[in-house]
Amino acid sequence: MEMAQKLLAVGLVTVIGTDDGLHLSLACVLGMAATIAMVQPYIQPQMNELHIFSLLCLAAAALGFAGAADPEAHWLWLSRVSVLLPFLLAAVQALRPDSCEALAVRLFQEARRQLKALQEGQEVELVVKTVSFI
Secondary structure, eight states, X not given: OHHHHXXXXXXXXXXXXXXXXXXXXXXXXXXXXXXXXXXXXSSSHHHHHHHHHHHHHHHXXXXXXXXXXXXXXXXXXXXXXXXXXXXXXXXXXXXSOOOHHHHHHHHHHHHHHTHHHHHTTOXXXXXXXXXXXX
């Protein structure tokens, strides 16, 4: 996945100056966002969501910059907002850093610690806390 991200960066730099720069850059960015959505390369789901959202914001910023070439169409706001939105998503994710997957892993680890009691048929209580800063 790291190589695909490097190729995306090189591809964007290469296609941006061409006649079809907008279409090709949108294709590259949206293709990478779809790939990350399908592959889910990061262990933490928040990272996958942030990466996909950042790529979608990059596509929106490209549309904003392309629309800003026309002085009568006020598209520059789109590119400015698109740069800000990933930071807002990261801030929201920082307030709730836990996920269902992380909770399931902690439950499994807690159950594994008490495996001997479970094998003997004893009743065990699994106690894990959900992490949240709100």
